[in-house]
Amino acid sequence: MTEEVVKDFPTVGVIGGGQLARMMAQAAIGLGVNLRLLSTDPSDSAALVISDVWIGAHDDEQAVLDFIEGVDVVTFDHEHVPPELLAKVIEAGVPVRPGPDALINAQDKIVMRQTLSDAGIPCPRWRAIQPGTDLPTAVDQCRAFGDQVGWPIIMKTSRGGYDGRGVWVADSSVVAREVMEENPLVPPAAWLLEEKVDFTAELAAQIARSPHGQAVTYPVVRTVQQDGICKEVVAPAPGIDEATAIAAQQIALRVAQVVGVTGMLAVELFQTPEGVLVNELAMRPHNSGHWTIDGSVTSQFENHLRAVLDLPLGSSAALAPLCVMVNVLGTEKGDLYAAYRHVMARDPHIKVHMYGKTARPGRKLGHVTALGSDLPSLLERGHHAADYLAGVIDE
Amino acid sequence: MTEEVVKDFPTVGVIGGGQLARMMAQAAIGLGVNLRLLSTDPSDSAALVISDVWIGAHDDEQAVLDFIEGVDVVTFDHEHVPPELLAKVIEAGVPVRPGPDALINAQDKIVMRQTLSDAGIPCPRWRAIQPGTDLPTAVDQCRAFGDQVGWPIIMKTSRGGYDGRGVWVADSSVVAREVMEENPLVPPAAWLLEEKVDFTAELAAQIARSPHGQAVTYPVVRTVQQDGICKEVVAPAPGIDEATAIAAQQIALRVAQVVGVTGMLAVELFQTPEGVLVNELAMRPHNSGHWTIDGSVTSQFENHLRAVLDLPLGSSAALAPLCVMVNVLGTEKGDLYAAYRHVMARDPHIKVHMYGKTARPGRKLGHVTALGSDLPSLLERGHHAADYLAGVIDE
Numbered sequence: 001m002t003e004e005v006v007k008d009f010p011t012v013g014v015i016g017g018g019q020l021a022r023m024m025a026q027a028a029i030g031l032g033v034n035l036r037l038l039s040t041d042p043s044d045s046a047a048l049v050i051s052d053v054w055i056g057a058h059d060d061e062q063a064v065l066d067f068i069e070g071v072d073v074v075t076f077d078h079e080h081v082p083p084e085l086l087a088k089v090i091e092a093g094v095p096v097r098p099g100p101d102a103l104i105n106a107q108d109k110i111v112m113r114q115t116l117s118d119a120g121i122p123c124p125r126w127r128a129i130q131p132g133t134d135l136p137t138a139v140d141q142c143r144a145f146g147d148q149v150g151w152p153i154i155m156k157t158s159r160g161g162y163d164g165r166g167v168w169v170a171d172s173s174v175v176a177r178e179v180m181e182e183n184p185l186v187p188p189a190a191w192l193l194e195e196k197v198d199f200t201a202e203l204a205a206q207i208a209r210s211p212h213g214q215a216v217t218y219p220v221v222r223t224v225q226q227d228g229i230c231k232e233v234v235a236p237a238p239g240i241d242e243a244t245a246i247a248a249q250q251i252a253l254r255v256a257q258v259v260g261v262t263g264m265l266a267v268e269l270f271q272t273p274e275g276v277l278v279n280e281l282a283m284r285p286h287n288s289g290h291w292t293i294d295g296s297v298t299s300q301f302e303n304h305l306r307a308v309l310d311l312p313l314g315s316s317a318a319l320a321p322l323c324v325m326v327n328v329l330g331t332e333k334g335d336l337y338a339a340y341r342h343v344m345a346r347d348p349h350i351k352v353h354m355y356g357k358t359a360r361p362g363r364k365l366g367h368v369t370a371l372g373s374d375l376p377s378l379l380e381r382g383h384h385a386a387d388y389l390a391g392v393i394d395e
Numbered sequence: 396m397t398e399e400v401v402k403d404f405p406t407v408g409v410i411g412g413g414q415l416a417r418m419m420a421q422a423a424i425g426l427g428v429n430l431r432l433l434s435t436d437p438s439d440s441a442a443l444v445i446s447d448v449w450i451g452a453h454d455d456e457q458a459v460l461d462f463i464e465g466v467d468v469v470t471f472d473h474e475h476v477p478p479e480l481l482a483k484v485i486e487a488g489v490p491v492r493p494g495p496d497a498l499i500n501a502q503d504k505i506v507m508r509q510t511l512s513d514a515g516i517p518c519p520r521w522r523a524i525q526p527g528t529d530l531p532t533a534v535d536q537c538r539a540f541g542d543q544v545g546w547p548i549i550m551k552t553s554r555g556g557y558d559g560r561g562v563w564v565a566d567s568s569v570v571a572r573e574v575m576e577e578n579p580l581v582p583p584a585a586w587l588l589e590e591k592v593d594f595t596a597e598l599a600a601q602i603a604r605s606p607h608g609q610a611v612t613y614p615v616v617r618t619v620q621q622d623g624i625c626k627e628v629v630a631p632a633p634g635i636d637e638a639t640a641i642a643a644q645q646i647a648l649r650v651a652q653v654v655g656v657t658g659m660l661a662v663e664l665f666q667t668p669e670g671v672l673v674n675e676l677a678m679r680p681h682n683s684g685h686w687t688i689d690g691s692v693t694s695q696f697e698n699h700l701r702a703v704l705d706l707p708l709g710s711s712a713a714l715a716p717l718c719v720m721v722n723v724l725g726t727e728k729g730d731l732y733a734a735y736r737h738v739m740a741r742d743p744h745i746k747v748h749m750y751g752k753t754a755r756p757g758r759k760l761g762h763v764t765a766l767g768s769d770l771p772s773l774l775e776r777g778h779h780a781a782d783y784l785a786g787v788i789d790e
Contacts, residue, residue, distance in 0.1 A: 008729070008730045008731060008732045008733065009731075009732045009749075009751075010732070022424060023424075025424060025444075026421045026424050026425065028444075029417060029418075029420060029421050029444045030421065030688075030746075030747070030748045030749075031747065031749065032731075032732075032747075032748075032749025032750065032751055032761065033732075034443075047446075048429075048446060049420075049423075049424045049445075049446055050444075050446060051442075051443060051444055051445060051446050051448065053446070216743075293425075297743075297744055297746070297766070298743070298746075306739070311735055311736060311739055312736060312739035312740035312743065313739075313743065314739065314743050314744075315743040315744045317744070319714045319715070319766075320714070334403070335403045336403060336404075336427075337403045337404045337405070337427075337428075338403065340706055341706060341707060344701070344706055344707035344708075344709065345707035348611075348692075348693070348707065348708065348709050348710040349692055349709075349710045349712070351425070351692070351693075352425070352426065352427075353425045353427075354404075354425075354426065354427030355427065356404075356427050366427065371692070371714075
């Protein structure tokens with residue numbers, strides 16, 4: 001940990017030591033801005049590579065208030081900092097970007113659904129079960145909702161879920177009862193019911209937005225999930241018409257304005273024959289934008305920093321006709337580095353990004369990126385490299 | 396400073412805390428390899444952004460030997476580590492890349508001239524004055540050399556010069572005497588005399604070369620110096636024919652082989668009507684290759700790390716038809732960050748890289764990069780951004 005800072009250059013405080021903060025660090029080095037990290041463990045992905053690391057929990061009030069001393073703006077690796085703690089940071093005179101009023105829409109899925117529905121932004125049909133509702137009443141509400149929108153339905157915890165956690169599919173009220181019995185929620189978390197959308201593809205629209213309201217849209221991408229975890233991203237989304245891409249970007253711009261986000265916003269969308277519907281929001285750099293490190297003039301990480309510093313935003317133009325990103329999802333295989341020789345020798349054009357994390361099944365350990373113009377070839381190369389690194393394949 | 400390392404991933408020890416080590420850190424984050432830095436001061440450019448920093452001098456034997464404990468390979472931000480100390484590092488079982496036998500050609504310009512001349516690689520005509528030669532004899536040798544190759548001649552100290560330091564132009568033996576009187580050299584440093592080449596352009600050819608002999612050539616670039624300091628780089632070099640570009644790359648490959656370099660090699664060349672001549676060598680990432688961060692599939696910093704780790708090398712393909720890099724050279728203006736708003740608003744496509752250094756006249760504080768296809772526009776944009784950041788212009 002060093003106390004040195006560069007004269008005149010601001011210090012961005014990042015709460016959370018995951019790979020998003022790690023990749024922000026790469027961008028910060030280029031911009032010359034100082035990064036200070038609050039991380040729970042010195043072995044966290046970002047803590048390994050940032051010089052100014054403070055160890056502490058994101059919900060430890062004293063740790064956070066100590067951390068912000070001398071910081072010019074606070075931003076995040078994740079959305080889990082309690083809103084009331086963020087209010088105290090603001091009270092102490094340090095801007096929080098995105099602010100708690102925006103962030104609540106990424107922290108609480110019921111708040112998000114209500115905000116978007118009120119603004120007329122297309123969402124799947126949904127229903128919230130009030131916290132504290134007794135089980136029989138809750139089951140009745142599930143049954144009524146399922147009978148209305150059609151079974152199966154999606155059940156989500158309003159808070160704390162990510163990468164497929166906190167999401168269940170219930171094909172009957174019996175299953176819905178089991179889900180609620182087995183997963184008791186602590187208020188303010190509540191159950192959110194959603195119709196199961198019969199989508200043709202999952203898309204994501206990302207924008208960067210600065211405090212003074214400048215916004216930059218990134219090309220709309222297609223995402224593919226595996227067990228609820230992002231596995232593959234293609235930019236721009238293949239097989240969608242221009243009207244769909246524009247609709248997705250307009251939704252993202254509208255969401256950003258309605259929730260008042262600062263920094264990167266990712267809007268995950270379902271593409272359906274009737275149009276696009278909002279699935280989830282993230283208010284930070286997002287897995288659907290990792291391709292921008294290698295594939296865009298300005299990465300989502302750089303634009304996130306520029307946005308939270310209220311600097312003019314950089315171009316989101318793509319550097320190649322197509323870019324494919326594939327996540328390296330952990331398996332039982334421990335020695336990731338052993339795969340480098342094969343992956344790099346096979347494909348000198350592939351870009352490897354590893355996050356310094358220990359392998360664990362399903363864990364996001366890194367990603368690979370390939371730029372070009374031939375989609376089948378890019379997909380083959382991306383998946384081969386990612387799967388070889390993960391240890392899924394060995395040839 | 397953290398002691399955490401990621402299982403199975405190697406640790407590269409970098410000696411020297413300048414901006415080259417800083418930009419290596421960006422590449423190391425992506426590759427997931429651990430970087431340990433030996434830096435003289437905690438406020439050095441690279442020391443500001445690397446977590447595992449050891450403070451010590453590059454020529455302090457104990458500091459270096461302590462530093463290499465647990466390091467898998469040693470490489471450099473600069474060429475100033477004494478060869479005898481590198482021999483001790485190797486003796487201690489840690490590979491040094493590039494090795495001292497190669498590095499001596501970047502440390503001592505007379506050794507370099509001798510090695511290249513012996514190999515038949517085209518150089519300007521040159522003559523070394525033996526260390527310890529008395530002044531009248533040395534002046535006689537200057538006079539004889541100048542009369543032979545034509546005045547003025549170039550006088551260089553064989554060791555320790557960089558960015559225009561350690562280089563003089565003498566248009567007579569009287570001036571040559573003054574230069575030698577005013578700059579007494581300590582052996583093994585000696586005077587190297589070179590003809591002043593009437594070049595049409597300065598070029599640079601970069602290659603990455605790995606221990607097992609794989610080499611990747613980067614596009615040949617055109618460089619423009621200002622007071623002996625690199626100011627502008629255009630990739631690929633405009634206005635040279637294919638034969639010249641190939642000749643330059645072949646010279647770089649031949650130099651790499653002759654000196655046995657591992658890692659990045661930059662060969663600075665004079666273009667003349669009679670062909671290209673080698674000016675200087677650098678055995679590390681080099682200013683002429685900073686464009687590769689934004690403009691190439693694999694940056695020189697990533698390929699340097701891949702080479703010293705004996706990993707397969709990455710593609711050096713350019714991402715745009717043309718790339719212009721312009722250095723931000725310091726002036727009296729102190730507040731660099733104040734210029735960000737204007738520079739970024741004026742040109743959302745420009746890439747800004749700042750090195751965390753305090754402004755000082757002539758100091759390399761950062762660089763900017765612009766990708767595209769219209770050279771005059773790229774040059775205008777690059778120079779405007781760099782000069783505005785430096786404080787040379789204010790509109």
